[in-house]
Amino acid sequence: MNFLHPLFLFGVAAVAAPVWLHLRRKPEKDVLHFSALRFLDDEPVPRASPHHLRDLLMFALRALAVALVVLAFAWPYLKGAPPLEVSSSRVYVLDNTLSNQAGDAFIHARDEILKSIGKADGNTQIAVVELTYQPRTVVNFGDSHPQAESTLRALKPSYQRGSFLAAFNQANALLSQSLGLKKEIIIYSDNQESQWAENVNSPPFLKNVDVKVAQPPELKERPNLALQQPMAARFFVGDKAIINFNVLLRHTGAAKNAMVTLRVNHQEIFHRDVDLASQAGDMRLVTQWESDPSLWIEGEAEIAGNPDDLPGDNRTFFALPPMKEGRVVLLSQSTYLRAALAPEVMRGHWSQRILQPTKLAEEITAPLNDDVLVVEAGYLQSKDARDLVFKYLNNGRGVVLLLNRVTPLVRGVLSSLDFDLLKGGDEGDAAAAAPPQFIRYIAMQHPVFASFTEADFGDLSGIKITRHCHVTSKSAAPLIFSDTGDALLFEALKTKGRLIVSTFGFERSQTDWPVQISFVPFLDSLLHYARGLKEMQTTFEPGEIYAMEIPQGDASPREVVLRKDSKPVLNAAVDANRRAQIPIPGEPGIYSITYDASPAVQTMIAVNPPAKESELNYTADPAAIKAWQLPDTGKRPPTAATTEIVSHASALQQRLWWFLLCGGAAALALEMIWLLLRKAQA
Secondary structure (H helix, E strand, C coil): CEECCHHHHHHHHHHHHHHHHHHCCCCCCCCCCCCCCCCCCCCCCCCCCCCCCCCHHHHHHHHHHHHHHHHHHHCEECCCCCCCCCCEEEEEEEECCHHHHHHHHHHHHHHHHHHHHHHCCCCEEEEEEEECCCCEEEECCCCCHHHHHHHHHCCCCCCCCCCHHHHHHHHHHHHHCCCCCEEEEEEECCCEHHHHHCCCCCCCCECCCEEEECCCCCCCECCEEEEEEEEEEEEEECCEEEEEEEEEEEEECCCCEEEEEEEECCEEEEEEEEECCCCCCCEEEEEEEECCCCCCEEEEEEEECCCCCCHHHCEEEEEECCCCCEEEEEECCCHHHHHHCCHHHHCCCEEEEECCHHHHHHHHHCCCCCCEEEEEHHHHHCHHHHHHHHHHHHCCCEEEEECCCCCHHHHHHHHHCCCEECCCCCHHHCCCCCCCEEEEEECCCCHHHHHHHCHHHCCCCCCEECCCCCEECCCCEEEEEECCCCEEEEEECCCCCCEEEECCCCCCCCECHHHCCCHHHHHHHHHHHHHCCCCCCCEECCCCEEEEECCCCCCCCCEEEEEECCEEEEEEECCCCCEEEEECCCCCEEEEEEECCCCCCCEEEEECCCHHHHCCEECCCCHHHHHCECCCCCCCCCHHHHHHHHHHHHHHHCCHHHHHHHHHHHHHHHHHHHHHHHHHHC
């Protein structure tokens, strides 16, 4: 017999404890005390009780229990017993992303893994990692063949996209804890080119792990039709609220035409045959319709055509919330600014209120019901105007400050807001003689410019600035730079309300922006950001987590309920910060969110497949597999070490230690029963 942890054998010395318990002298019982002893006969009494064991059966049980527990911790194993050796450990990576639905590749891959598990002998450990948005282990090394088969057959094709790197990291973690001398990863995937290329430059991490691609792609590319990136926006034309909708149609392959259908709030809006032969590559489809601005819009666009190997991306969904007008207060003489905020232009987006300079004192004491204050710097000569600016900021409201004029008082206001004026004095000194500059660098990642990633709202790079103030700040974030490097637009970061500072006014004497097509969309986006309301996210991908924040004006629900066709799908608890973590379902579609048991819809979300999953281009020799492999040093464990590893593996799979623990527990139980019986007899 051998021991996996022989040092624990020193614990046998604990057998001395029962010996001491039996040899120690206990106080005598039933002692009678006499006042005088001279009338009693003398009888010799030994000075100490004799040292002999009492209750041999009880002593044997105690000693046996200690010995068995110590032996169990030493982990004995029989070297001569037939070892249950593990010669190899294998992890299958099953790609369950949307693109692997093409040609029923996922079903075939799942069936092939089931066959391999059924043929595997007892010397092979097998685990399976499912590749989805977050890879997960669906079959562990210790699972039986029936368990693995039941789990794999329950898997359904998903609409998610996952990372090969994350799946390989999880497979490598499983192999690092495995017993097999040979370790391998076998991936069943469509080998989508974009998916392999995502993390090809990641540091290598696979050491002595063989990687095999089980099903090399038969084709370089598959034909596909897909609808993606639905975009819907409301605007007013007179008294009518119009929805402008566009969607990206992607097509590869020999399809010459396709039928596109658009349904909105369960009504068909668009049904048209689209000619694909006359236009190569992708195209955007655009349409408009009239709608009630107070209603939620839930829409679905669908495409049908042949050949199309991936029907899973033929539908796309979108949701559009009802319009809620913002209130903007205008303290400006700019005719362009007033015209851009007129009801016929911004109806449904903004309602403007023009302040009179003579009534600013009344405005300071009046209740604050507006969202954003737009003020030209020239009005800051008035103390009431300055107080009004700080009233808005201190109450968490937005302020847009236009530096159309610079005076010492304006300089003081800017200084209190952590801005420094490099040049200026009165209006005539504000770089009037400087050559015009053009907008060149823009923080496109900022929410103000999110809509300008598409060319639909105009080009910002051609805007000319003929006069501006030279302003710097140590705390504010510049959002726009000129071609000479001057900052033209800032966002202050230390005020309670959002403060946007423009170094020029919206007048033709300072810029030509008010006559450009991009001015109204920019002004709308700027005011919306200054308003401080979070953009309502309505589009998600399967598998994501939606960190929903309950608006302050809403009730305080205990939980939010995600529903599909009015039926509950899942519940998520709301924490003390009024936030709920909502797992996005795996099936695309329109979902509504309600509070507690109330059926009232609070918001809607659209779940769409990832756009990259529609790229059905494949690679037969992924470079990432070689890039992730650590260099093979050629050093292998010697034969003796290999034998020792196998012996330890055999020891871990033998259950002798378990019998020893059970024997120790049984001995202690018998000892307790013996004591109870003795007590009952006494």
